[in-house]
Amino acid sequence: MKILLRSALFLVLSVALFNQEIMAQSDIMIVKEGAKKISLDISEMRIPAGATGAMFRQTLENDLKRSGWFMIAPAGRAAIVVRGQFSQSGNAVTCSAEVINTASSRVFFRRAFKAKRKDVRRLAHSVSDAIVFSVKKVPGIASTKIAMVGAHGTRKDIYLCDADGNNMKKVTSQGAICISPNWWPDGKNIVYTSYHKKFPDLYRLDLINNKLSKILNFSGINTGGCISPDGRKMALILSKDGNPDLYVMDIHSKRLTRLTKTGHAAEASPSWSPDGSKIVYVSDTSGSPQLYVIGNRGGRPKRISFRGRENVSPDWGRDGRIAYSSRRSGRYQICVYDPADGQSIQLTKEYVDHESPSWAQDSRHIVCVRTVNYNADLYILDTMGDSPVRLTNMSGDWYAPAWSPK
Numbered sequence: 001m002k003i004l005l006r007s008a009l010f011l012v013l014s015v016a017l018f019n020q021e022i023m024a025q026s027d028i029m030i031v032k033e034g035a036k037k038i039s040l041d042i043s044e045m046r047i048p049a050g051a052t053g054a055m056f057r058q059t060l061e062n063d064l065k066r067s068g069w070f071m072i073a074p075a076g077r078a079a080i081v082v083r084g085q086f087s088q089s090g091n092a093v094t095c096s097a098e099v100i101n102t103a104s105s106r107v108f109f110r111r112a113f114k115a116k117r118k119d120v121r122r123l124a125h126s127v128s129d130a131i132v133f134s135v136k137k138v139p140g141i142a143s144t145k146i147a148m149v150g151a152h153g154t155r156k157d158i159y160l161c162d163a164d165g166n167n168m169k170k171v172t173s174q175g176a177i178c179i180s181p182n183w184w185p186d187g188k189n190i191v192y193t194s195y196h197k198k199f200p201d202l203y204r205l206d207l208i209n210n211k212l213s214k215i216l217n218f219s220g221i222n223t224g225g226c227i228s229p230d231g232r233k234m235a236l237i238l239s240k241d242g243n244p245d246l247y248v249m250d251i252h253s254k255r256l257t258r259l260t261k262t263g264h265a266a267e268a269s270p271s272w273s274p275d276g277s278k279i280v281y282v283s284d285t286s287g288s289p290q291l292y293v294i295g296n297r298g299g300r301p302k303r304i305s306f307r308g309r310e311n312v313s314p315d316w317g318r319d320g321r322i323a324y325s326s327r328r329s330g331r332y333q334i335c336v337y338d339p340a341d342g343q344s345i346q347l348t349k350e351y352v353d354h355e356s357p358s359w360a361q362d363s364r365h366i367v368c369v370r371t372v373n374y375n376a377d378l379y380i381l382d383t384m385g386d387s388p389v390r391l392t393n394m395s396g397d398w399y400a401p402a403w404s405p406k
Contacts, residue, residue, distance in 0.1 A: 041078035063128035108134035187406035191225035235270035317359035
């Protein structure tokens with residue numbers, strides 16, 4: 001009976017398993033004023049008429065707007081101008097581009113891009129990311145992808161789409177429930193949990209070669225797989241010893257190190273710090289699901305969440321901040337905790353559930369689940385104040401997003 005109760009508790013704890021007050025830290029409600037944007041002119045890009053050219057132009061413009069850093073300005077009225085030429089020949093498309101500061105005539109970069117004609121949108125994504133990085137010195141997100149769980153009836157599979165929601169593709173076809181996707185640091189592999197053998201086991205999917213391999217299948221729960229930044233270790237949740245606890249596995253040797261041993265509680269949802277030295281995770285050892293941080297070799301956990309009845313689904317971003325979902329006034333809201341000052345910022349305020357946040361590589365945007373009337377879709381949040389953008393707009397429910405690292 002105890003094992004059944006612990007398993008049930010674990011499913012409640014782990015919001016990624018799909019449906020998803022002590023004031024010891026300061027809490028701030030974000031004021032959505034929007035970031036100051038740089039005016040940018042792309043009218044001097046020479047793009048021939050036709051469907052391919054129109055797709056390139058529209059995709060580039062949308063990507064630059066979605067980055068949050070720019071507003072598209074009329075000719076002669078922008079701080080930054082993009083000059084160049086788009087062309088197509090046979091099955092290839094090319095773009096030469098230079099980005100110039102109109103006041104100082106400083107050239108941020110000159111570069112040529114090339115792709116297959118069928119990949120014209122990918123070409124536009126590459127140009128957009130190059131512009132963002134050259135001007136703002138932060139990674140662009142247009143070329144990144146988002147993994148997620150798509151639920152249609154009783155089927156739950158892993159899907160991928162571009163950062164703008166296009167090119168949706170199902171990547172699992174095991175005929176079984178697949179959940180909790182996470183990326184390898186190379187952006188070419190995904191780890192996820194599948195019930196293919198009737199029990200939750202961990203699998204690795206090589207997206208380049210479409211190769212599937214089982215990682216672990218201990219008795220009981222095998223889930224929460226999260227790869228360290230150096231790609232050498234995996235944090236995961238195992239119940240092979242009777243209780244869902246946090247472990248770290250050496251990926252090459254498969255050697256396990258148990259980090260927690262909470263016989264009366266359950267752990268879930270591990271996520272690595274940017275330097276790989278720590279792990280944030282969820283535990284209900286205090287009586288309700290809360291966030292804790294522990295060293296990658298173990299030690300005494302430190303509780304970091306105190307406001308909100310439940311705090312779950314942490315994701316540790318590249319800039320050191322932790323996004324998570326906090327249950328407040330009866331609804332889950334997306335919050336961001338900064339370990340540097342112990343402050344927590346609440347990003348969402350609507351009286352609907354917002355869950356399972358995942359950082360983009362620009363440390364500015366977050367993808368999350370927004371559930372209204374039992375319908376779950378993915379939305380992109382801008383931590384600097386731009387309006388949320390709906391990512392999924394098709395039938396089914398969409399859960400557990402994971403933004404690719406590249």
